Amino acid sequence: MTQAEFNNHHARPVLAICVAMGFTTLLDQTIFGLALPRLRDSLQASADELQLIVSVYSIAFGIALVPAGRLGDLIGRRLLFLIGLAMFSGFSLVGGLADSAQVAIVARLLQGVGAGIINTQVLGLIQDLFRADAQARALGRYASAGGLAGLAGPVLGGLILALTPADVGWRLMFLVNVPFGIVIFYLALRHLPRSSSSGARFSVDGVGLLLLSAATLFAMLATLQNADALLSARTCLVAAIAGAVLFVLWERRYQRRGGAPILGAGLSGSPGYVLGTLVAMFQFAGGTTFGMVTTLFFLDALKTGPLLYALLSIAPAVGMMVSSARSWRFAARFGRMGVVAAIAAYMAALVLFGAGVLLLPVAGILLLYPLPGLLLGAFGGLIHAPNQAMTLTELPAGEGRGTAAGFFQLSQRLASSVGMSWGIGLFLGAAKANGGLPAWRHAFGEALLLILALLGCALAAALGDGIRRRRTGAVRVGALGNATGLD
Template sequence: MPHNPAIKPLLQHPDRVDADATAQSDGNARIILGICVAMGFTTLLDQTIFALAVPRLRDGLHASASQLQLIISTYSVAFGVALVPAGRLGDIIGRRSLFLIGLAMFAGFSVLGGLAWSAQTVIAARLLQGLGAGIINTQVLGLIQDLFQGIGRAKALGRYASAGGMSGAVGPLLGGLVLALTPPDIGWRLLFLANVPFGAVIFFLALRHLPRSRSQPQKFSLDTGGLVLLSLITLSLMFATLVGSTGSLSARAYLLAAVAGVPLFVCWEVYYQRRGGTPILARGLVRSPGYVLGTTVAMFQFAAGLTLGIVSALFFLDGLRIGPLLFGALSVSSALGMLASSTRSWRFVSRFGRPGVAFVIAVYAALLVLEGLAILLLPVPGILYVYPVIGLLQGVASGLIHAPNQVMTLAEAGEGEGRGLAAGFLQLSQRLACSIGMSLGAGIFLVRLTSGASLEAYRSAFVAALGLVLALTGGALLAALADMFRRRFATRLT
């Protein structure tokens, strides 16, 4: 039988086929990881820019304190609510279509935010943006878990986490420059619209390079009841934190509703699983102490970081009355620190594991105390000099906490529960905790201030809100220590 000369060399060297296939596969994985990092950069750029826009947006739309709290926190609620169903759908029907749908929502509703005519419109835009970002984020984490294993997965998650550092470096400077060069009521609108060109480029790349995956022959199970109950609990806690009027119910009534909803949620989850469904609190995840404790670390630490960011923006822009460009420049050091450490965090986690993460959380807590003392005691020039130095160290610490904790937490999740489901619940927990933390932190800060408040009042308000951030960090530390001792005990038993 004659041989095709085009394939004869490959027949003589079959190992070349494997090498070429491997190289092609590695190349595709790198392209897909680049798209994931770019998408993470875009959604996180939105958050870093948005913090700068809040005071101008409030003044331009005459938003009340409670509306401002909702504008700040609604995004994270919607983000979290989208994660579990999007993760489950991604496990079953594939990640490409959901990635593209989420990206279209995120970019499209950025336009609505940029054209908003009232505070209520901005709240709606942030809600829908958050849904889109949540759909995207779960697919990104699922793609990374599908394509990489072991140290390769840790490296990939570290690079994805570095997107936070990159966006943190670019966002404040870009946002500050736009706000400095445009009229007050135009600048914050342009910051919303900045998502659109980034989103369009990534949409084209994703459409071309993300793999098409066949639908899996699995029974689709979506825990709608559990998702609704968990969302209502979160919203009740959020409404309990709002400054001023919250409608017909008092803050205490909202708090009691949230507390009463917890056992109802747990009972529903047990019932739903007994019926054969896949609950949000999947049995395999709940029974994994490493996954539960790692998720607790992520919840508290993520909420602490974002709450600190929004309160810092309000303090510097409103209290110290510095320009947005100067505040952006002061904030860059934190992002650079996180970028530098997160790209090498895979080495950190492989060498130090959970004890290393617990130690870095303790260092982060000490830096918060140092920051509070600086804000309370130093004159304004001293604060401006010290803030970027402390921010740099906080950024380095954050980069050594988030990605390593995520790697260890997802490693504790059983494959039978679905990678997308495990990643989705981890992100859901983070985002819901973040929404409550940011709303409560902003409320603690704003309730202590009146029109024309003095610098001393702003100092006091910042330190009060910092107390919440420190408490959240303490919760993360306790969970990390519990997981560390659990691992040591398990090692001794074996």
């Protein structure tokens, strides 16, 4: 069967598998935040261990992306998808049976590796099968799985935590991935295409990946609150900066010697790809940090309980699901400047909620949250898929789609791991300085300033790309034509 015949007859079931896998991994993330307070209490995890449990998933996810993307370009995506799914599901089981915070950290780390392997194959499959506005629609449907997971996850997680003993409920937050993984594994065996090897030699810039990972890890370790830590925060920060400088120097040397660096010359020389990746980095870091800090604020400071918080979380999930499903139309009509407007509106909704947290009584905060939550979900849905589609259409000739998608996701995840670690560390550090709700409000305000700074960087990058596109006459996603119909 030719590639064209495969595209015509099998694009829909493969997209369905990709969307289902997106739903499963995102369900894990939406549920896991609810489990944090009970996991912490059950395993007697320190604030540092809690930060690691949250952050190592994103670091591992990111580290896996580039080699998995490059290997998928060379040998095909089916085998790697199945390996990643087996890891994600298997270590979900390990996490559910953990008897210490250290085991939970390791399980979460290896879960992240599996999710990273899966994710880059999913994005590669979508890019292989769809082009132009059909690709934007496919990415919109994939993104809408996030909205659906955001809708189902908190409700499911809240019900589980409300109906089970404290030491059991958080374990089920891990274990819920296993049945989903088994079903998707069976479907993937049946429907994902078998691909022969391209014959090209597989190579990964291992030194570059190690330096980038070390810089990210040291930046994250600089946020930990343990006074007895072997390295001080200042030492970790200096090491992170040094690692970043060494990474840049190594990449230049590696490329001059004929190697294939993590960020290829073609990608780094594409302004649209670079600026779009920066938008994704800062927006994803700000959004995930806000989600984790908000969850801890509601559960620990306001004592809402998991079920009530789950019900409050329906509004942002509905906003995300509805807007993501039609985000390709938004991208086709407004292009990059539409993303600029969506980021600005997202920041305005954050300021609205932040003002409510600082000024309103507890009942007022609970009544207010669904409105800015709905707006945040809706504006977020108009950012993610359009930005991803516009960024990945900027690939120069000769650049592998899996590699480009892998670096795009790598940058998102590493930025997210640092952002969440800094945000949670800032939040928990400020909250424990004094007691009572005023301290929690102050802590939330400090974390919100960091989040707004991250989003401000995303806004600047999007605006820069929008100005560049107007000057160069770059076409919008919807004007590029349609290689594979997806109505």
